[in-house]
Amino acid sequence: GQNIDQPTEMTATEGAIVQINCTYQTSGFNGLFWYQQHAGEAPTFLSYNVLDGLEEKGRFSSFLSRSKGYSYLLLKELQMKDSASYLCAVMDSNYQLIWGAGTKLIIKP
């Protein structure tokens, strides 16, 4: 079956760095997405990786290793507004998104 695993919850301090890991097993691979979702709101797009390596976008970076079925989202200079759930999703061979359960990130002052 298809499976996306990510930690349920993480806690970090304002101004620090946090890495959220995601491992996946899917039927086919057409890219991996990271989304941010605040409570009661729809997901917003953060990043997309389809080739191995690191993609940097401001304070956020995302890494992919297809051979290991592994990705991480790196958040730097954490701000209180970064408190949210972070969803890892993989697009399978049918171009459908397979979603992880999300990682709730709690930022403490």
Add this chain to the structure above:
Amino acid sequence: GAVVSQHPSWVICKSGTSVKIECRSLDFQATTMFWYRQFPKQSLMLMATSNEGSKATYEQGVEKDKFLINHASLTLSTLTVTSAHPEDSSFYICSALPIAGASYNEQFFGPGTRLTVL
């Protein structure tokens, strides 16, 4: 950027009634729209894939006669929850796949519809 709207943003209804949720792509055309359901503290669950001009494709376990989907144009898809019951209370989110533009198949999400069935 690409914008997707949903209407209504929240709805409360009595058990047994039907509720229609609209999903519109405001500044782009989408041949494919997706309907998701999300229960509290859980991830998004794909309910169905809506294709303009053809029947929707439902995921396993989703009753097509209960969740009616109509994708009548390249900018509008509707989800009708028929004879809603309290267990249908959830956050319903749609997303749209642009025909062209993005170099990858990025879905643009609507803001979601909170359905509460009493």
